[in-house]
Amino acid sequence: MAEREKLLEVSDLRVTFGSRRRPFTAVDGVSFDIYKGETFGLVGESGSGKTTIGRAIIRVNPVSGGTVKYKGETISGRVSRETDRMVIRNIQMIFQDPMDSLNERAKVDYIVSEGLYAIDKHIPKAEREEKVARALTAVGLLPEFASRFPHEFSGGQRQRIGIARALVMEPQFIIADEPISALDVSIRAQVLNLMAQIQKERGLTYLFIAHDLSVVRYISDRVGVIYRGKLMELAGSEQLFAHPLHPYTQALLSAIPMPNPELERNKKLVVYDPAMHQYSESDPPQWAELEPGHFVRGSRRELDGYRKLLEK
């Protein structure tokens, strides 16, 4: 683990919205690293700040504290024009709803090339068309589809267009924000397989944002669990599923519907109540590594309890 190259370093990230008098802190002191070639899953409910983190990384949401480093270079806050371009070129995003995220009035050709125009307004037509054709082929669509409009495609195909739009930039890092939650179960599998295949072929790194832990488990190497703007637990994906420590993680896990009616009928939902923690001045919550690569947030007393859980 130690010698792996860190592609992205997020440290003490804070994002606040609203006026200075009434700020709302969406992301509060979040730190994590993403290694080259891995898939890092970020899981949390609506409003937990998971999307905001993704958007802060690609510089859509301004950062109000902390830093984001890409390959050792700071990309948050004020940066030079070159760095900004570098971010556009290397980091791309795939959005949740392929019905909303594609321009209804533009042809696929334009939708996919938009990023190319952003870098070079006068890109030669032949070069651009070739790149678009290659991106469409890579996601399993026909190059001829370039002349069609988004409404001519099904949900799964639209999401493929969304992925092609990201791939055309030949990025190294892709932020996928709930890329499959708007899709049918049968189509989900196709899109997940496609993402895994592209990752293998191109050595891509993913930040995979989702609320559904069962999907995250399948695709991620490591998982961070976020609640109300703070990281609660971070661990290897199998580690997290084998030994969930934080009560919020346990609540998320208990909510996953399993395809076994016998099990489901006797299911006990774990409900997380943040008031249970009883944090105090003398024993504030801290971020601690309890086994190699497994971090959890808790007070000293809680951490002792978690350690005991791990020993069992």
Added chain:
Amino acid sequence: MTNKETILSFEDLEIQFTLRGQTLKAIRGVSLDVHRGESLAIVGESGSGKSVFTKSCMGLLDANGSITAGHIWYAGHDLAQYKTEKEWLTIRGREIAMVMQDPMTSLNPLKRIGDQITEAVVLHQGLKGVEAKAAAVKALEAVGIDDPERRYRQYPHEFSGGMRQRVVIAIAVACRPKILICDEPTTALDVTIQAQILDLIKRLQKKLELTTIYITHDLGVVANVADRIAVMYAGDIVEVGSCDEVFFDPRHPYTWALLSSLPQLGVKGEELYSIQGTPPNLFHEIKGDAFAFRNPKALNIDFVQRPPFFEVSPTHKARTWLLDPRAPRVEPPEHIRHLREIGGYANG
């Protein structure tokens, strides 16, 4: 399940839509009985016709769609013959109510939550003024909304997604319907909230002695809530059985495919199972088994003749030639044969 009285019965129902001069057969001769007090799940992909099918019994088909054959029997009336809005108002909301997918769009953003519930109470229970308000507050309380008096005066934007869905459910049950149709009630919600909403519907069903019909594309969700499951594909029901039968002993290749593609069953590093191809174009006449073209193990006859229903047990039947005594033995995919042994995650 001891109580087998039929409350709603679809009989050889056919629904067509006309689009730019072409006819689309959305429902192709479907028969289904809904039992009183049960919870039935209708599962299928987008475009399988599951929403159209259930909307037909509330008179909610789009203007270009119509019932072209068959009957919908409810309390001695054939709903398929209903034409006027006046007729439908005796059913819609009053007898059969619906919870839609997206609570963002099914509430009016400009009206207070309380007024939207009161509206339903006034219309369907004939209460007025203070009485109506009291009933509405009680309805909010019943769906687990804290501080209902204060919440009553708030607008939809002041509610979270899960709370909004609770309000929609409150409106639906405020009219004391016999049947509650939940059309993808939790797809727009988080996993944790989803579990809570399903729990709520289940509790209300028991308390109010409702019959519930769930519509969903996600088989994983219904394991928890359904007594019976009907699997729908290309405007036709291909398999019906009790929840356990469909999960533990599925017979139709399409049901196998749906179960197989659940990400819960995915093994890291291996490809997830995915259904090849796309559903058939319903503008064309479908010959044989509609799923044959996407079924790698389809038999020759699947392309020629539509299979009849074969009975597996008194409560379980499937429309596939595989159940014909002359058919070769085809086993379901390996990884869905042991669903009974799957454990949960929490504290596991």
